[in-house]
Amino acid sequence: MVKHFSLKFNVTTTPENRRDASPHSGSWSEGYWAPDEYATDGSVVNDIANRRAGFLPAQASVIGWRVQQYTISQNKLLPGGSQTFKKRFPGIANFSLDAPQVSLQYSASVVARSNTIRFTTRCIPDDNVVGGELSAGTLLFARLNAYRLALVTGAVGGIVRDLSQPSVRVLRIQAGGLVILAAGSGLVADDYMRLNRVRDAQGNPVSGAFRVSSINFPVYTVLGLDPTLTAGEGGTARKDLVVFAAFSSINNDRVVVRKIGAPFERYRGRRSRRRA
Amino acid sequence: MTVAWLRHCYESRWFLFRDADNPNTWTKGRYYFSPPDSLHYPGFHHWGSRDWYDRNWENVQGLGEDLHFPHRHVSGEFDGQLPEQRPSGPLKCAAGGELISEAAQPGELFNGYPAECYIPAPPADALPPPQPEPPPSFAALADFDRASAFFRCQVQRLWARIIDWLYIDDAGSITSTLNDFFAQPATVQVHAAQGNLPAIVLVINPHYVIAVCDGTRNFQHLALQAFTSLGGPVDAGPYSTIPLWQTASQWVHDKIVAAGVNDTRPVFFAGHSYGAAAVLVLAARYRFWSATRVVKYLTFGTPKVGDSRLVELLGRCDGVSLANHNDAVCSVPPDRLTSAALVLVFPLIAFNLLAEWQRPPAMTMQANDGTLTPGPSMLLDFGALFGMLTTIVAGGEVGPILGHPIGEYERRISLRCPDAGWPVSIEVLDDLEEPDELGGGLVFAGGPGNWIGSGTLLLGGGDRTPAPDGGILFGGGDSPPVPNGGLIFGG
Numbered sequence A: 001m002v003k004h005f006s007l008k009f010n011v012t013t014t015p016e017n018r019r020d021a022s023p024h025s026g027s028w029s030e031g032y033w034a035p036d037e038y039a040t041d042g043s044v045v046n047d048i049a050n051r052r053a054g055f056l057p058a059q060a061s062v063i064g065w066r067v068q069q070y071t072i073s074q075n076k077l078l079p080g081g082s083q084t085f086k087k088r089f090p091g092i093a094n095f096s097l098d099a100p101q102v103s104l105q106y107s108a109s110v111v112a113r114s115n116t117i118r119f120t121t122r123c124i125p126d127d128n129v130v131g132g133e134l135s136a137g138t139l140l141f142a143r144l145n146a147y148r149l150a151l152v153t154g155a156v157g158g159i160v161r162d163l164s165q166p167s168v169r170v171l172r173i174q175a176g177g178l179v180i181l182a183a184g185s186g187l188v189a190d191d192y193m194r195l196n197r198v199r200d201a202q203g204n205p206v207s208g209a210f211r212v213s214s215i216n217f218p219v220y221t222v223l224g225l226d227p228t229l230t231a232g233e234g235g236t237a238r239k240d241l242v243v244f245a246a247f248s249s250i251n252n253d254r255v256v257v258r259k260i261g262a263p264f265e266r267y268r269g270r271r272s273r274r275r276a
Numbered sequence B: 001m002t003v004a005w006l007r008h009c010y011e012s013r014w015f016l017f018r019d020a021d022n023p024n025t026w027t028k029g030r031y032y033f034s035p036p037d038s039l040h041y042p043g044f045h046h047w048g049s050r051d052w053y054d055r056n057w058e059n060v061q062g063l064g065e066d067l068h069f070p071h072r073h074v075s076g077e078f079d080g081q082l083p084e085q086r087p088s089g090p091l092k093c094a095a096g097g098e099l100i101s102e103a104a105q106p107g108e109l110f111n112g113y114p115a116e117c118y119i120p121a122p123p124a125d126a127l128p129p130p131q132p133e134p135p136p137s138f139a140a141l142a143d144f145d146r147a148s149a150f151f152r153c154q155v156q157r158l159w160a161r162i163i164d165w166l167y168i169d170d171a172g173s174i175t176s177t178l179n180d181f182f183a184q185p186a187t188v189q190v191h192a193a194q195g196n197l198p199a200i201v202l203v204i205n206p207h208y209v210i211a212v213c214d215g216t217r218n219f220q221h222l223a224l225q226a227f228t229s230l231g232g233p234v235d236a237g238p239y240s241t242i243p244l245w246q247t248a249s250q251w252v253h254d255k256i257v258a259a260g261v262n263d264t265r266p267v268f269f270a271g272h273s274y275g276a277a278a279v280l281v282l283a284a285r286y287r288f289w290s291a292t293r294v295v296k297y298l299t300f301g302t303p304k305v306g307d308s309r310l311v312e313l314l315g316r317c318d319g320v321s322l323a324n325h326n327d328a329v330c331s332v333p334p335d336r337l338t339s340a341a342l343v344l345v346f347p348l349i350a351f352n353l354l355a356e357w358q359r360p361p362a363m364t365m366q367a368n369d370g371t372l373t374p375g376p377s378m379l380l381d382f383g384a385l386f387g388m389l390t391t392i393v394a395g396g397e398v399g400p401i402l403g404h405p406i407g408e409y410e411r412r413i414s415l416r417c418p419d420a421g422w423p424v425s426i427e428v429l430d431d432l433e434e435p436d437e438l439g440g441g442l443v444f445a446g447g448p449g450n451w452i453g454s455g456t457l458l459l460g461g462g463d464r465t466p467a468p469d470g471g472i473l474f475g476g477g478d479s480p481p482v483p484n485g486g487l488i489f490g491g
Helices: A043-053 A138-153 B091-096 B138-147 B153-167 B171-181 B219-230 B243-258 B274-289 B308-315 B336-345 B351-355 B382-393 B406-416
Strands: A002-012 A025-035 A060-073 A076-090 A102-110 A116-121 A157-161 A167-174 A178-181 A192-199 A205-216 A219-223 A236-239 A242-257 B009-015 B027-030 B072-074 B187-191 B200-205 B208-213 B267-272 B295-300 B318-324 B363-366 B372-374 B442-444 B457-459 B472-474 B487-489
Touching (some): A025 A043, A025 A116, A025 A157, A043 A060, A043 A076, A060 A242, A076 B091, A102 A138, A102 A157, A116 A157, A116 A242, A138 A242, A167 A192, B138 B153, B138 B200, B153 B171, B153 B267, B153 B406, B171 B187, B171 B200, B200 B243, B208 B243, B208 B274, B243 B274, B267 B274, B274 B318, B318 B406, B363 B406
Parallel strands (some): B208 B267, B267 B295, B295 B318, B318 B363, B442 B457, B457 B472, B472 B487
Antiparallel strands (some): A002 A025, A002 A060, A060 A076, A102 A116, A157 A242, A167 A178, A167 A236, A178 A219, A192 A205, A192 A236, A205 A219, B009 B027, B009 B072, B187 B200, B363 B372
């Protein structure tokens, strides 16, 4: 079983001149996965939330999080119970806010696997974005490092496909969902077979995961495949599994734009329009 | 109780029984928006929204919301009285699913809930149960000590942030933050600004009271204070100040009394700008009324609030007034020195009237990098004051004063204590043993090479080895390191 932690954020803009604009509120969430033994309100998630708030502008806050339990079954997730927490980790006044949609995408490697996980953090202080790319000042640079370090040392990560399963060449596909493989793939009945870069006789891509109903090596009978579909040699098949993988290192990737949604905390009356 | 984070409310259906062999054993439900101070359900449950499921992977239906039932959006309003906030039944029932045989058989429904979810109200003619006097609570007073530790970075940041939220009427953030901060139950009240009177946050506990005020919200308000200050402080009995600040202090006092505080329990004030002036006047009044009451304060960007009598009263309180070094508001109204030049330009301004204004005691300057130095602010640049007054007299609008916004105060506090965490978790009782890292340093006339250690107090300057936590240095020169808790006189 694994847990998905989803941090909830809120931002309220502060117009420089309130004759021209009024404040607006919005919310978004950022998530990561952790092993089931992680406490729902423990030191790891609190530390991550604190460090995440460390490079939020003062107008934004971490307002809580949601924890969702999942059981991983082959290539599927079985949602379990969930729990929510209301917290408050405000951003700091050292950073200015312009457009909260400005986000930073990261590229993370995972422990002992070749997968790469990409994720984003929104509301990047955009005086640190120059020419469309990140140009982190000293403080933001330190805060980003601290946040990435907290994710790595916290041993949190993501859900990835198990690429360590052997990838076997597909010799052909016959009508009736019969897939003929070049070698043993480790698949047994009731496993899921993922087809990659396979094209049918008309050249259309055939992709997805299909349940193996029976095996008479090298013929694998799968369910869910169009029974009239045929294909020649090409592409690969692999046992389809998803697994939890902890981050091993995280690098800044590039600046992107991600939407900010409606606020989780409801609008509470008109904001004051002006102040000296 | 709150069970989900949602942007919109909707109706759907949930599978809640773990032994259900009939796929039609579902329970219809509807989300509504819970009040901001609602508790979150203290355990795992299956009433959450499927909207948060990870759609990057295929999800398989188990207990919880039906993955395929279409949502019907509703307003989220709850008509009628909300049920009590309390879990019903053991947490494991919600976490693992309930048995059909254990399902509650709803009888009479009230607002859509079984009537048992509501605690029956006592009969109107019933006598209230006897309530013993609450014993003095050390825990509550520890809360007060934490909240009123005005010399701590984290506490300064906390109240600066609360005031900033107060400016934008963000009562939800204020309430939730303060509810998290105080370990013992305390009532948080947020009173909106009214006319020229500031917005107020009150924290009420049987053993203490805390009042926080925001400041000037518009130019007309600022101009009113500027003009009235030109006439000099007005005698209010035991001290002199501007009538507007006196009125504002009465407004705060009235709110405190209305909250049931009519005794001499410890009180802590925080405020910014005009709100700082209001709470300082009230602090002086409380000191005048009671010589023994614990009266503490923390102000940001306060102007000169009154005459020497008011300053003397404030000197017998406990607090600090932070003033950013380029915050012109902290230097107005002009005092004897700065007004000397001004009367040449504005002959109508009575020199003696202006001379009565005095700075509050314990004013501490905060440099652009957050460094603190004690003492009065630098003399206000005559050109800046002249320009500002000219603009006001000409009926123009004074732009934002650099260094004065509460956000600028918070920014510098954060620079001074970059590693101060959130939420505030310091224990003041442990100060001497474990001062928080890089927090609370105070430099008196420090020279080059000095830096602030945790809780370090440096008097005098010179190049010296940084003092470890808790060291106290008097004098300058090249000094050896001071051991923890050490006290050195001379260099």
